[in-house]
Amino acid sequence: MGIKFSLVAVVGLILAAYIGVTAAGLSHFFGVSMPYLAMILFLGGFVYRVLKWGRAPVPFRIPTTGGQEKSLPWIKHAKFDNPSTKGQTFVRMALEVLLFRSLFRNTKFEIEKGHKLFYQWEKWLWLASLTFHYCFLVILLRHLRFFTEPVPFFVHGLEGLDGFLQVGLPGIYITDGLFILAVTYLIIRRLIIPQVRYISLPQDYFPLFLILGIGLTGILTRYVYKVDLIKVKTLTMGLISFHPVIPAGIGPIFFIHFALVCTLFAYFPFSKLMHAGGIFLSPTRNLPNDSRIKRHVNPWNYPVKVHSYAEYEDHFREKMVEAGLPVDKELEEAPSASAKP
Amino acid sequence: MAKVPKPSELELQHELPKTEWMDTPSVFKPGNFSYPGKAKNLKVLGLANPREWSPNDQDWKLPADWKNIVLEGLRERIDKYRTLKVFMDICVRCGACADKCHFYLGSGDPKNMPVLRAELLRSVYRKEFTLAGKIMGSMVGARDLTEDVIKEWFMYFFQCTECRRCSLFCPYGIDTAEFTIIGRELLNLIGCNIDWVVGPAANCYQTGNHLGIQPHAFKDMLEFFVDEIEAVNGIRIEPSFNRKGAEFLFVTPSGDVFADPGTYTLMGYLMLFHEIGLDYTWSTYASEGGNFGFFTSHEMMKRLNSKMYAEAKRLGVKSIIGGECGHMWRVINQYMDTVNGPADFLEVPKSPITGTTFHNAASTKMIHIVEFTADLIKNGKLKLDASRNDHLKVTYHDSCNTARGMGFFDEPRYVLNSVCNNFYEMPANTIREQTFCCGSGSGLNNDEFMEMRMRGGLPRANAVRHVNEKFGVNTLSCICAIDRAVLPTLMNYWVPDVSVYGLHELVGNAMVMEGETERTTDLRGEPLPGMEDNENEDI
Ligand code: HEM
Ligand code: SF4
Ligand code: SF4
Numbered sequence: 001m002g003i004k005f006s007l008v009a010v011v012g013l014i015l016a017a018y019i020g021v022t023a024a025g026l027s028h029f030f031g032v033s034m035p036y037l038a039m040i041l042f043l044g045g046f047v048y049r050v051l052k053w054g055r056a057p058v059p060f061r062i063p064t065t066g067g068q069e070k071s072l073p074w075i076k077h078a079k080f081d082n083p084s085t086k087g088q089t090f091v092r093m094a095l096e097v098l099l100f101r102s103l104f105r106n107t108k109f110e111i112e113k114g115h116k117l118f119y120q121w122e123k124w125l126w127l128a129s130l131t132f133h134y135c136f137l138v139i140l141l142r143h144l145r146f147f148t149e150p151v152p153f154f155v156h157g158l159e160g161l162d163g164f165l166q167v168g169l170p171g172i173y174i175t176d177g178l179f180i181l182a183v184t185y186l187i188i189r190r191l192i193i194p195q196v197r198y199i200s201l202p203q204d205y206f207p208l209f210l211i212l213g214i215g216l217t218g219i220l221t222r223y224v225y226k227v228d229l230i231k232v233k234t235l236t237m238g239l240i241s242f243h244p245v246i247p248a249g250i251g252p253i254f255f256i257h258f259a260l261v262c263t264l265f266a267y268f269p270f271s272k273l274m275h276a277g278g279i280f281l282s283p284t285r286n287l288p289n290d291s292r293i294k295r296h297v298n299p300w301n302y303p304v305k306v307h308s309y310a311e312y313e314d315h316f317r318e319k320m321v322e323a324g325l326p327v328d329k330e331l332e333e334a335p336s337a338s339a340k341p
Numbered sequence: 342m343a344k345v346p347k348p349s350e351l352e353l354q355h356e357l358p359k360t361e362w363m364d365t366p367s368v369f370k371p372g373n374f375s376y377p378g379k380a381k382n383l384k385v386l387g388l389a390n391p392r393e394w395s396p397n398d399q400d401w402k403l404p405a406d407w408k409n410i411v412l413e414g415l416r417e418r419i420d421k422y423r424t425l426k427v428f429m430d431i432c433v434r435c436g437a438c439a440d441k442c443h444f445y446l447g448s449g450d451p452k453n454m455p456v457l458r459a460e461l462l463r464s465v466y467r468k469e470f471t472l473a474g475k476i477m478g479s480m481v482g483a484r485d486l487t488e489d490v491i492k493e494w495f496m497y498f499f500q501c502t503e504c505r506r507c508s509l510f511c512p513y514g515i516d517t518a519e520f521t522i523i524g525r526e527l528l529n530l531i532g533c534n535i536d537w538v539v540g541p542a543a544n545c546y547q548t549g550n551h552l553g554i555q556p557h558a559f560k561d562m563l564e565f566f567v568d569e570i571e572a573v574n575g576i577r578i579e580p581s582f583n584r585k586g587a588e589f590l591f592v593t594p595s596g597d598v599f600a601d602p603g604t605y606t607l608m609g610y611l612m613l614f615h616e617i618g619l620d621y622t623w624s625t626y627a628s629e630g631g632n633f634g635f636f637t638s639h640e641m642m643k644r645l646n647s648k649m650y651a652e653a654k655r656l657g658v659k660s661i662i663g664g665e666c667g668h669m670w671r672v673i674n675q676y677m678d679t680v681n682g683p684a685d686f687l688e689v690p691k692s693p694i695t696g697t698t699f700h701n702a703a704s705t706k707m708i709h710i711v712e713f714t715a716d717l718i719k720n721g722k723l724k725l726d727a728s729r730n731d732h733l734k735v736t737y738h739d740s741c742n743t744a745r746g747m748g749f750f751d752e753p754r755y756v757l758n759s760v761c762n763n764f765y766e767m768p769a770n771t772i773r774e775q776t777f778c779c780g781s782g783s784g785l786n787n788d789e790f791m792e793m794r795m796r797g798g799l800p801r802a803n804a805v806r807h808v809n810e811k812f813g814v815n816t817l818s819c820i821c822a823i824d825r826a827v828l829p830t831l832m833n834y835w836v837p838d839v840s841v842y843g844l845h846e847l848v849g850n851a852m853v854m855e856g857e858t859e860r861t862t863d864l865r866g867e868p869l870p871g872m873e874d875n876e877n878e879d880i
């Protein structure tokens with residue numbers, strides 16, 4: 001159900017954009033209003049979400065420790081899996097964000113007869129995920145050429161590097177192909193691994209279909225319909241300089257691509273895609289394991305009802321004295337009704 | 342107590358139900374749940390809604406406005422815990438955590454996949470706290486809070502040992518144990534808890550330890566072990582209790598005072614402290630290292646933990662040494678100083694024997710006995726004869742809490758390698774930070790839960806069986822009192838020829854003490870290697 005719903009939603013978006021710009025004369029909406037709206041939602045939503053998270057205090061220092069703690073000087077400390085300083089924690093976070101360190105640990109279980117369990121090598125998710133995210137990043141950065149004049153050197157550099165590895169067809173970016181492959185893998189695994197399918201919600205399929213749609217329409221825009229990129233740049237530069245214009249003659253495929261991208265941006269802050277921000281705030285990863293060394297303060301720590309030693313001794317004084325245990329108040333000093341069973 | 346199927350008859354299948362998880366009811370069957378908290382224990386602790394009830398009843402006798410209480414409780418906690426707030430929103434349901442949970446591996450129940458366990462709570466959050474959930478409902482994985490949901494929470498938050506193995510593998514560090522801990526807090530607000538947690542907590546609160554050992558009995562029990570030690574090596578030890586002005590206070594889980602094989606570990610502590618002449622005292626008031634309050638709520642954890650610093654202050658000791666325990670050390674490492682500190686009346690722990698200052702405990706002022714012993718051995722302060730443990734082929738179980746809540750790996754291994762000659766590691770996927778739970782942690786070590794315990798313990802037992810078959814390992818060592826209480830049962834079930842030992846029992850075996858008589862047996866009275874002929878002689 002979730003799959004169909006998400007697929008229908010993405011196809012619906014595509015149709016809406018197509019009909020909108022070809023038949024309903026909504027070029028201005030799809031070319032100008034929608035991107036502005038999307039950016040407002042994206043930036044506003046992102047900031048709002050991060051601030052909302054950030055407002056919640058971190059009462060306890062509970063990093064998940066992934067290696068040897070800092071201990072006696074002669075015991076080798078796993079600095080980056082179990083950091084004890086801010087600097088080491090920074091490296092741990094960098095490993096998480098840039099290399100998906102935790103996901104790299106992944107294994108897959110197998111059961112044999114006789115209740116024997118095995119844990120198999122399983123790095124495909126890590127590989128596909130890393131590929132997907134880096135391709136996404138590179139593609140995003142490459143798109144900067146539509147929003148800058150002159151185009152910064154590193155964008156050209158990226159294009160060069162990306163295209164340099166091209167085989168056969170001229171002008172095809174490696175990242176485009178890898179991106180489609182990786183997203184397809186992520187969709188397929190979600191569909192065929194029974195456990196993953198069982199836990200999947202519409203909001204898990206939707207971004208994948210949307211992103212696949214963005215990738216495919218992007219490729220169509222560039223290689224098949226060969227949309228006039230000069231005109232596209234006129235449009236995008238108009239948008240970022242707040243003097244929007246819609247040049248005539250940009251094919252509908254571009255508007256479809258653009259509408260999907262706008263949807264992704266608008267949807268981002270209200271979805272699980274916020275993991276991009278959340279990972280930085282995750283208390284099991286972003287804190288050093290140093291709470292024996294330095295006191296961590298809980299802003300809402302409050303006094304609680306405890307059973308004091310005095311109450312305890314009142315309760316057991318007779319037995320304690322009889323057993324020869326030291327007491328703070330001798331029997332005769334204490335109120336007589338003290339020793340209960 | 343439910344009958345537990347024989348290992349060969351224990352069905353193990355990971356087929357998913359035909360129905361979606363939200364439409365699959367949770368069925369309470371003998372062996373898959375723990376008995377509810379008794380009213381008298383709830384009253385001792387001042388917990389809500391004390392009553393007699395059973396999970397099998399149709400009517401759980403919840404307070405009239407239970408729904409409001411739970412939702413308000415959730416709202417309050419979302420604003421108090423960044424973990425909860427962030428983890429509610431960022432799970433991508435990638436499934437990396439799914440098969441990392443020992444309860445999922447051993448039961449095949451999809452709601453034991455950490456991600457689904459968290460969704461049990463997240464689905465209610467979506468409905469109540471997000472716009473999409475309010476509008477689109479089950480379409481976006483949101484659902485109403487009903488009594489059935491409460492029952493499901495009770496089932497699955499008490500089928501999680503808070504071991505945090507899932508958290509290690511999650512790309513964002515989402516810690517399902519946080520959902521369990523807070524989920525249990527919410528259940529406690531309406532009086533749904535298990536007696537194996539609130540019983541010990543009530544005992545600990547009033548009497549000083551989980552087992553409810555009263556002060557005079559505590560002293561008697563320790564003196565019994567003093568006699569036992571004398572029988573083994575002729576040395577008379579004189580421990581002191583509630584003694585003001587001692588240099589150290591020693592606190593260990595009461596389980597070690599109470600039952601085998603923890604008692605042998607306790608004998609190891611007594612021998613070690615005697616041998617090095619440590620100026621220390623036991624306390625009958627702070628006679629519990631463990632903290633079943635932690636399995637009730639953060640507040641209860643604080644209430645029980647408070648005794649350690651309070652007693653250290655009253656007795657005027659310089660610093661505290663803690664015994665071998667798992668969750669006790671998670672609390673000490675990650676919570677104690679925050680909830681009950683600052684311990685500014687104590688000094689940074691310093692070993693009077695080696696002169697080593699434990700800078701890693703600069704603020705809590707409390708050190709782990711294993712790091713203390715490792716330092717003694719490193720500095721050559723103990724005379725050890727590892728061959729006295731030659732009858733044992735040893736492997737080592739990292740307990741979850743010291744593993745993923747501390748990173749305490751090489752200290753115990755160093756000690757282990759110093760006190761025994763045959764040490765074999767289990768496979769890499771099952772030790773250190775990736776260690777598998779004993780299956781009975783977080784207050785689930787009761788008898789009625791036995792089938793799930795044996796299931797949840799399977800991944801651990803499976804790894805032990807591997808080294809048992811490969812190297813002939815017959816000894817599973819550990820530094821956790823719950824492990825010592827539950828692993829013997831687990832081994833008996835899955836790998837019957839393996840026995841369980843605490844680390845300091847092995848230290849006690851190997852330690853050559855000043856003035857000891859010739860040793861013929863280990864602390865358990867079993868003949869030492871080469872002494873088998875003396876077996877029938879008196880010692
Ligand atoms: C700080 C930046 C980010 C980090 C560290 C990060 C990390 C991850 C990781 C580790 C996963 C889990 C593996 C997987 O399921 O593929 C994941 C999933 C995902 N990420 Fe990101 N991500 C980041 C930013 C983004 C951005 C900007 C997008 C934009 C669309 C995105 C889209 C996704 C999607 C759609 C999934 C789910 C894949 C699936 O359903 O299988 N991520 N991310
Ligand atoms: S590993 Fe983390 S992100 Fe992935 S499903 Fe589990 S909790 Fe969610
Ligand atoms: S904390 Fe442990 S028991 Fe609980 S869900 Fe995670 S892996 Fe399972």
